[in-house]
Amino acid sequence: MSSAPTRRADAPHTSMFLRMLMRAAVLRRGRAASALLAMIVAAGVATAMLNLYVDVQAKLRKEFRNYGANVVVVGKNGTALRADALSKINSRLGGHGLAVPFAYVVARTTDGQSVVVSGTDFEQVRKLDSWWSVSGWPQNSKEALVGTRAASVVSAQGKPFDLSFQGRTIHLNPAGTLSTGAAEDSRIYIPLSEFEHWTGLQPSTIEVAASGAPQEVDAAIRNLAAALPEAEVRPVRQIMEGEARVLGKTRATLLAAAFLIILTSALCVLSTLMGWVLDRRRDFAIMKALGASERLVSGFFAAEAAALGAIGAVLGFGIGVGVAAWIGRVNFHAAVVPRFNVLPWILLGSIGVALISAALPMSLLRRVQPAVILRGE
Amino acid sequence: MFFRLVYESFRRQKRRKALAGIAITLGVAVATAMIAVATDVGDKISRELRSYGANLLVTPQDDTLDLQIDGVDLKPPSDGTYLNEADLPKIRGTFWHHNIVGFAPILPVNVEAAGKNLTLLGTYFSKKLAFGKEDFTTGVRITHPWWKVQGAWPDDESQDVLLGEALAAKLGTKPGDQIQIGGQQHRVAGVLSTGGAEDGEIVASLGLAQQILGKPGAVRRLYVSALTKPEDALARRDPKTMNSELFDRWYCSPYVQSIAYQLQEAIPHSHAEQIRQVAQNEGTVLSRIKGLMLLVTFAALLASALAVSAAMATAIFERRNEVGLMKALGAGDASVAALFFVEAMLLALIGGVIGFAGGAVLARQIGRSIFDSQITVDPVLLPVILALAVIVTFAGSALAIRRAVKFDPVYALRGEG
Numbered sequence: 001m002s003s004a005p006t007r008r009a010d011a012p013h014t015s016m017f018l019r020m021l022m023r024a025a026v027l028r029r030g031r032a033a034s035a036l037l038a039m040i041v042a043a044g045v046a047t048a049m050l051n052l053y054v055d056v057q058a059k060l061r062k063e064f065r066n067y068g069a070n071v072v073v074v075g076k077n078g079t080a081l082r083a084d085a086l087s088k089i090n091s092r093l094g095g096h097g098l099a100v101p102f103a104y105v106v107a108r109t110t111d112g113q114s115v116v117v118s119g120t121d122f123e124q125v126r127k128l129d130s131w132w133s134v135s136g137w138p139q140n141s142k143e144a145l146v147g148t149r150a151a152s153v154v155s156a157q158g159k160p161f162d163l164s165f166q167g168r169t170i171h172l173n174p175a176g177t178l179s180t181g182a183a184e185d186s187r188i189y190i191p192l193s194e195f196e197h198w199t200g201l202q203p204s205t206i207e208v209a210a211s212g213a214p215q216e217v218d219a220a221i222r223n224l225a226a227a228l229p230e231a232e233v234r235p236v237r238q239i240m241e242g243e244a245r246v247l248g249k250t251r252a253t254l255l256a257a258a259f260l261i262i263l264t265s266a267l268c269v270l271s272t273l274m275g276w277v278l279d280r281r282r283d284f285a286i287m288k289a290l291g292a293s294e295r296l297v298s299g300f301f302a303a304e305a306a307a308l309g310a311i312g313a314v315l316g317f318g319i320g321v322g323v324a325a326w327i328g329r330v331n332f333h334a335a336v337v338p339r340f341n342v343l344p345w346i347l348l349g350s351i352g353v354a355l356i357s358a359a360l361p362m363s364l365l366r367r368v369q370p371a372v373i374l375r376g377e
Numbered sequence: 378m379f380f381r382l383v384y385e386s387f388r389r390q391k392r393r394k395a396l397a398g399i400a401i402t403l404g405v406a407v408a409t410a411m412i413a414v415a416t417d418v419g420d421k422i423s424r425e426l427r428s429y430g431a432n433l434l435v436t437p438q439d440d441t442l443d444l445q446i447d448g449v450d451l452k453p454p455s456d457g458t459y460l461n462e463a464d465l466p467k468i469r470g471t472f473w474h475h476n477i478v479g480f481a482p483i484l485p486v487n488v489e490a491a492g493k494n495l496t497l498l499g500t501y502f503s504k505k506l507a508f509g510k511e512d513f514t515t516g517v518r519i520t521h522p523w524w525k526v527q528g529a530w531p532d533d534e535s536q537d538v539l540l541g542e543a544l545a546a547k548l549g550t551k552p553g554d555q556i557q558i559g560g561q562q563h564r565v566a567g568v569l570s571t572g573g574a575e576d577g578e579i580v581a582s583l584g585l586a587q588q589i590l591g592k593p594g595a596v597r598r599l600y601v602s603a604l605t606k607p608e609d610a611l612a613r614r615d616p617k618t619m620n621s622e623l624f625d626r627w628y629c630s631p632y633v634q635s636i637a638y639q640l641q642e643a644i645p646h647s648h649a650e651q652i653r654q655v656a657q658n659e660g661t662v663l664s665r666i667k668g669l670m671l672l673v674t675f676a677a678l679l680a681s682a683l684a685v686s687a688a689m690a691t692a693i694f695e696r697r698n699e700v701g702l703m704k705a706l707g708a709g710d711a712s713v714a715a716l717f718f719v720e721a722m723l724l725a726l727i728g729g730v731i732g733f734a735g736g737a738v739l740a741r742q743i744g745r746s747i748f749d750s751q752i753t754v755d756p757v758l759l760p761v762i763l764a765l766a767v768i769v770t771f772a773g774s775a776l777a778i779r780r781a782v783k784f785d786p787v788y789a790l791r792g793e794g
Contacts, residue, residue, distance in 0.1 A: 005771075035688075045676055052673070056669065067658050072447075106451060114442070116442075119642070132653070179650075180653045180654065181652040181653045182654065185443075185650070186445070237571060238572070242429035246422060246666075249422065250666050253670065256414075256673075258673075260407045260739075263403070265683070267399070267404075271684070275695070279694065327669070331668040
């Protein structure tokens with residue numbers, strides 16, 4: 001029984017094989033469908049988890065960029081930056097980030113108190129420092145954003161006030177107050193052009209939020225340092241390290257979850273397919289009784305399992321991508337982009353699990369004589 | 378007779394029970410572990426988010442304006458008022474003291490060192506303090522985890538100092554060297570790297586800074602790192618406008634605002650404010666991660682339920698012949714179904730208990746390997762998990778049992794499945 005029927009021509013053999021595969025699927029629709037369903041669910045869940053695992057990094061990074069600048073550019077030894085520094089930085093970043101200039105002086109109020117005044121670009125600050133709690137952003141050039149603590153000193157009732165720096169006075173209207181809980185509360189922010197006109201000073205600091213993975217940020221820092229040899233470019237370690245830590249832990253948890261979920265899904269496939277193969281022990285016995293070799297029968301079941309695995313994987317991939325996109329929409333308000341490089345792994349995994357699931361009951365059946373099965377014991 | 382049937386079925390058909398049993402055990406273990414991780418992940422990530430540093434800043438109530446540019450303090454040290462160092466341990470007496478991970482006082486003073494005018498920051502490195510009977514340790518090593526020292530951290534009681542990286546490079550000083558500060562020799566214990574203004578400053582113990590300033594007990598500002606709950610509508614309300622019931626609810630929730638309020642109560646003449654950069658973003662990041670884990674937990678529960686159902690269906694399907702035999706001997710549909718249901722329930726209970734224990738171990742392992750801290754599974758969860766396991770097992774078996782019972786015994790006995 002173990003010798004393969006070599007005298008047969010190859011072509012009819014193959015067509016018979018395919019026909020048996022097709023008929024098996026058609027005749028036992030119910031069982032085949034449930035096995036396929038299990039396969040689809042497992043592949044779908046695995047796809048969704050892998051997609052999430054790959055994409056969660058990018059999604060969370062976007063959230064982490066709300067922490068503000070991760071790179072700071074300052075003039076060496078407290079000097080102002082060159083006038084073209086900002087445009088240089090913007091061109092080097094090429095859209096992968098945000099750069100906001102800040103200029104500072106210590107000015108005096110009319111009653112002689114010192115206060116830090118900063119000139120900046122309000123449009124960009126709103127994007128960079130989204131945590132600033134502002135009651136009203138300045139719209140006109142003579143309007144200022146006053147920190148809550150500075151407000152009690154310069155304009156308690158929101159009245160216009162004067163500031164002087166090196167004998168030059170500026171008259172400002174408070175547009176709103178700013179609250180951050182940090183040093184910004186003691187400052188007064190005015191538009192950069194107004195600041196330059198008043199003090200004649202250039203920005204001394206440019207805060208940069210570079211997007212991307214740590215390697216990309218490092219590359220951006222090197223890139224900026226090369227473009228601005230007269231400036232000091234340094235990472236904001238507080239932001240970078242916190243991000244790396246939280247991201248790492250989240251991904252590790254997700255990976256553990258993905259592993260567990262894929263394991264249970266594989267078990268689901270295993271039990272369903274085992275049932276399917278065991279259910280068909282009579283086919284197995286008849287094939288053997290009619291003279292099919294053990295290799296042929298094993299091959300038949302293996303091909304069946306592999307086909308099931310492949311179909312399930314492709315359909316499951318589609319569903320999994322949908323689920324991942326849905327989770328992305330619900331949780332991060334941005335769709336998770338499908339990763340097609342996950343597909344080969346899903347395909348391989350599904351076929352592998354299907355083959356193992358088929359092999360287990362096969363080894364049980366192989367030990368039994370066909371006559372015993374056919375007699376129905 | 379019924380119980381004998383159940384007993385014999387368990388004794389004799391070990392292999393068939395094994396698959397279903399493994400599926401239930403694994404399913405329950407995964408469900409338990411994922412529920413435990415999902416409920417605890419908020420707390421764990423919240424702790425990790427503390428690596429962003431302090432989220433609360435306490436300053437003297439009627440302080441003059443800060444004159445800080447790029448982290449460099451330009452305010453004359455004689456200016457303004459101070460907090461009292463003796464009040465700091467009282468933080469441990471506030472309602473949410475368990476949520477306060479650490480705090481670090483800062484006192485900047487101007488010094489002349491190595492022939493330059495420099496800023497010296499006095500702070501706690503890792504100071505041992507006592508409040509009542511409770512001993513605890515706090516300082517910048519907890520609140521500013523991104524501060525890295527090459528060499529050694531100085532002792533809080535010593536006269537040793539840390540030199541900022543940029544400053545040390547400029548002076549050519551290495552850990553272990555001496556530095557002249559205000560006419561006195563101090564040993565440089567290590568070189569500090571923070572990526573901020575401290576890189577150009579000297580950092581010493583709070584006691585040393587107070588001694589140089591000549592104001593014992595003075596603290597300029599206090600950074601507090603606290604575990605907080607993401608902000609919601611209640612958190613943002615002004616406590617002055619709340620009625621007493623609402624106020625109690627607000628006061629007893631670990632919002633950053635209510636912790637700030639309690640810090641103000643604990644430290645006389647102080648003003649506590651959330652550092653919005655840290656506090657506000659923490660909430661968004663936390664809710665995103667929690668939401669993600671919740672959805673993933675649903676996926677895990679679904680996968681477990683499917684695995685259990687599939688295994689039960691297969692296990693019952695295999696036993697058609699038995700059903701045929703029982704029915705041929707005169708058993709009614711109801712008693713056959715009852716037999717299967719009792720078996721399923723027993724399997725669910727046994728698998729559920731083992732799986733629960735396994736899930737607890739799994740959750741602990743995940744906690745230890747990822748977060749370096751325990752994730753414990755609440756025993757209260759056991760009945761819930763068991764009930765879920767029984768329901769899922771029943772639901773998974775129901776269809777298969779129905780089909781098995783409806784099957785004609787003649788076909789079954791002839792072996793035409």
